[in-house]
Amino acid sequence: MAAELQYSPLISDGLVILGAAGIVIPVFHRFRITPVIGFILIGLLVGPFGLGRFVDEFPWLFHMTISDAEALAPFAEFGIILLLFTIGLELSFNRLWSMRRLVFGLGAMELLLIGGLIAAAFAAMGQEWTGALALGFALALSSTAIVLPISGTTTPVGRAALSMLLFEDIAIVPIVFILGALAPYAQAEGMEGLVTTLWQGFAVVVALLVLGRLALPPLFAQAARTKSPELFLAASLLVVIGASLATAAAGLSPIVGALIAGLLIAETEYHGEVEGIIQPFKGLALGVFLITIGMSIDFATIWAQLGNIMLAVTGVLVLKAIVTGVLLRLMGARRSTAAETGLLMASPSETTLIVLTAATAALLIDRETAHFWQIVTAIGLTVTPLLAMLGRAVARRMDPMPPAEDDLGEAKVIIVGAGRVGRLVADMLIVHGIPYVAIDSDGDLIERARRSGYRATFGDAARRNALDRLGIETAPAVILTMDEPVLAQRMTTRLRRLYPELPIIARARDLNHAADLYRAGASHAVPETLESSLQLSEAVLVDLGVPMGPVIASIHEKRDEFREQIRRDGDLAHKPKLRTSVADTG
Known part of the structure; x- marks a missing residue:
């Protein structure tokens, strides 16, 4: 054994x-x-x-070495499923609806035009029209698994790529079934199977949408109350795998179910935490997929047909880059965005291999032809990151100053904690028109905050990726409002190490805790005992008839005196330089 x-x-x-x-x-x-x-x-x-x-x-x-390449296929497929799931988490139905013009306009035109041109080229070279269509639409597809992690989904390039890739992911199902319908001896069976799959798939999608809206909020609310990351992970995997199996059972691709699951969770306040928990599994599973792509490249075959393969790769890349770039320009995109997106989308896709397999099974192309284009696809996938770097370089030459829309979003003050103190801080930021976002790991607090109109999201701020997705690198300040002294001190230490110029304003339990926070790197530490004493003094002085102006001045003077004393006690001789000034929070 x-x-x-x-x-x-x-x-x-x-x-x-x-x-x-x-x-x-x-x-x-x-x-x-x-x-x-x-x-x-x-x-x-x-x-x-x-x-x-x-x-x-x-x-x-x-x-x-890897001895059994086929055994890795399920893990590679799981990586693509998790990728589509996280894409859904970033989208939400509202954002997808807002992109409908791009998805069903730009996406449809891109796939049909490129697929038609490549098919026409194959037909002109003597390929049967059925096989030419199969090869055309196979090579017209682009890689969701590689493109989106490079481009993201929030920049103009990312949004354009996402819209085209979403349409391609939707179109892969009818493409595969139409290939079956075009098979020489399966016309009737193929059309019947297509119709059956379409109505069954529609019924499953509707059922997922209804059940998801009813069941997911209470499911994740219960998982959040337990404060157990393991339970949250189990609930997330249950949703994505269950939805993928449901669409697969109806004849659709499992990635359709994964995308729907992500869209449904994106409508809840728990989407950020789910994304953070799934991220490591998605990265590793996608790594397996990319390893399988590399394993399919045979240098001996490439060397034997080097000229033809290089010509085929170059032809596909150039055609797709030009067509995609021209379409984007016609739809009003900037020259730099069109050029960068065109180069990024130029390579074939992992789903190209699926279409080639289906076309071979339907006897539309022979095995040698399929193997040749599989090698071309693998090489194309390999050079995609290089094309992305080339695209960025070309875009910078065309437009040295990136447009404002390239920003990931407005910089927001991050409030850690959505309780009484956090909501009060948010109220003051709202009064002065300062954008903010609050984060808390208590699902009930987040739900109450959102119902009251606050901008709040569920997440564990102690995990770095939770603050990364909120844009901490551009945040004007981070405000720690939770009543957990040890956690506040640890977060202050970590944030100061990672972001030396970030203003960090922290709630302190007492004067000793404030001194600890200053030692950890806090820009300001506000002790509750000090503030309550000052507020009591203010009320007494006003009631005794002292004018408000001198009262406020003396309160501020006493506060500054205490803060200077606390800083000295904290032995913070060399405070880090702040990148922006922050208003006094007292």
Whole structure:
């Protein structure tokens, strides 16, 4: 048994993948390069066409290679499902509806025009029209799994890419079934299957929308009350896997269900926390997918047909980049945005491989042709990050000053805590027209705050990614209002280390806690005992007939005196330079 465990292919492959992730992500992050390239190169190195071909001669390579590429396919598919789920979390139905012109206008035109042009080129070279259509629409698709992590979804380039990719993800289902309908001996069966899938899929989507709106808010509210990250993760995975299985059972792609699940959760206040919890699993599963792409590249075949393959890759990339860029310009996009998006969307997609497989099964293209274009697709996916870098360079030359719409959103003061103190701070920011967002890990507090009209989101601010998604890098200030002294001090220390110039205003329980917060790096620490004493003094003086002006002046003078004393007690001789001034919160 021990020997079997030691030489288990599953364990060996798992070690290779985890080792690759541990090496690729930090190394590429250090050099500011997307890890997409790294994972694909790892697949090239450890796959059956890399070191894997020498396992018989050198058995010790077994532990450094992936022996069963097909066993990784379910994990790769799971990565794509999680990707679409997180895309749904970022969208929400309101945002998707606002993008309908781009999705069903730009997206439809892009797919139909590029697919039609490539199909016409194949038909002109002698390919049967059915096979030409299959190849045309297969190569017209672009990679959701690679493009969106590079572009994001909030910039003009990201929004344009997202709209086209969403339409392609929707269109993949009818494309696959139409290929079946075009098969030489399955016309009637193919059309009947398409109609059945469409009505069943529509019924499942409607059922998911209704059940999701009714069941998801109480499900995640209960998970939030337990304050258990494990339960939150289990609930998230239950929703995404359940929705994916439901659409798959109806004949649709599982990614459709994952997208719907994300859209439904995006309508709740828990979407940010769900996104943060799912993120590590999505990244690792997508890494597996990218490794499988690299493993499919055979250098021997590439060398044997090098000229034809390079010509095919170049032709596809140039055609798609030009058509996409021209369409975006016709729809009013800036030249820089059109050029960058065109280059980013130029490569084929992981779903191209699905369409090629379906076309081969339907006898529309032969296996040799399918294998050739699979290699072209793998090479295209590999160079996508390089095309993205080229696109950014071209965009900068066209437009050195990026437009204001390229910003990720207005900078907002972040209030940690949505309780009594946090809501009072928010009230004062609202009075002065200062944008803010509050975050709290108590679902009940968030629900009450949102009902009262406050801008609040559920999340654990102690986790770095929770504040990252709120835009902490551009935040004018962070205000810590929670009544948890140890947590406040830890967060102050971490935030000061990561953001040396960030103004941090913290609520302190007493004078000693305020001194601790100043030592940790707080810009201002406001002790509750001090403020209550000053407010009592103010009320007494006013009631005794002292004019309001001198009273306010003396209160401010005494507050400044106490703060200076607390700073000295905190031994904060060298305060970090602040990047902006912050109003006195006393």
